[in-house]
Amino acid sequence: xxxxxxxxxxxxxxxxxxxxxxxxxxxxxxxxxxxxxxxxxxxxxxxxxxxxxxxxxxxxxxxxxxxxxxxxxxxxxxxxxxxxxxxxxxxxxxxxxxxxxxxxxxxxxxxxxx
Amino acid sequence: xxxxxxxxxxxxxxxxxxxxxxxxxxxxxxxxxxxxxxxxxxxxxxxxxxxxxxxxxxxxxxxxxxxxxxxxxxxxxxxxxxxxxxxxxxxxxxxxxxxxxxxxxxxxxxx
Numbered sequence: 001x002x003x004x005x006x007x008x009x010x011x012x013x014x015x016x017x018x019x020x021x022x023x024x025x026x027x028x029x030x031x032x033x034x035x036x037x038x039x040x041x042x043x044x045x046x047x048x049x050x051x052x053x054x055x056x057x058x059x060x061x062x063x064x065x066x067x068x069x070x071x072x073x074x075x076x077x078x079x080x081x082x083x084x085x086x087x088x089x090x091x092x093x094x095x096x097x098x099x100x101x102x103x104x105x106x107x108x109x110x111x112x113x114x
Numbered sequence: 115x116x117x118x119x120x121x122x123x124x125x126x127x128x129x130x131x132x133x134x135x136x137x138x139x140x141x142x143x144x145x146x147x148x149x150x151x152x153x154x155x156x157x158x159x160x161x162x163x164x165x166x167x168x169x170x171x172x173x174x175x176x177x178x179x180x181x182x183x184x185x186x187x188x189x190x191x192x193x194x195x196x197x198x199x200x201x202x203x204x205x206x207x208x209x210x211x212x213x214x215x216x217x218x219x220x221x222x223x224x225x
Binding site for chain 2: 005006024028031033035040045058090094102104105107
């Protein structure tokens with residue numbers, strides 16, 4: 001049973017560029033959440049997608065946007081990259097109607113902005 | 115607003131000794147509580163979760179946690195630590211459908 005798959009695993013971007021990160025949720029999950037984990041910190045909630053719509057959003061600027069596809073996979077886009085956007089980006093999937101089963105996390109995408 | 119406090123940034127435990135990692139939360143009602151473990155450069159693995167019922171929760175890898183409403187705590191315990199337990203541990207709370215994490219506790223295991 002495949003868990004949450006994220007791609008790419010690592011990437012390096014230049015300040016001001018744009019980046020797209022991808023996530024495939026665990027089989028049977030319909031909800032995808034994105035988290036940013038800066039070095040030495042706990043993950044911070046960016047936003048959550050369900051039924052192809054953004055349902056909740058954390059305290060992140062509009063430079064962070066996302067999308068969910070009909071197959072429940074999701075993308076995270078970050079525009080006008082800043083050095084401070086360097087972090088591990090984690091995708092978590094869950095079933096909105098099965099929250100008691102918890103969240104499953106992917107291994108993350110390590111983004112370095114230079 | 116919900117919040118999680120993990121007061122210990124680092125903890126060093128001898129292999130074979132017992133372990134307790136502290137977690138305190140702030141939330142207006144009974145929350146969903148989680149403990150995750152993260153090895154260097156990896157994602158998060160769920161150790162255990164509490165939703166309701168028995169306040170002593172058993173998890174994977176021999177870990178357990180106890181929910182104490184009166185103390186707003188959800189401390190993680192293990193009776194005998196193994197070198198492979200060295201990692202970072204995160205306590206998290208969920209009021210509806212998103213997670214709020216603490217800053218984590220780094221566990222170091224000495225021989």
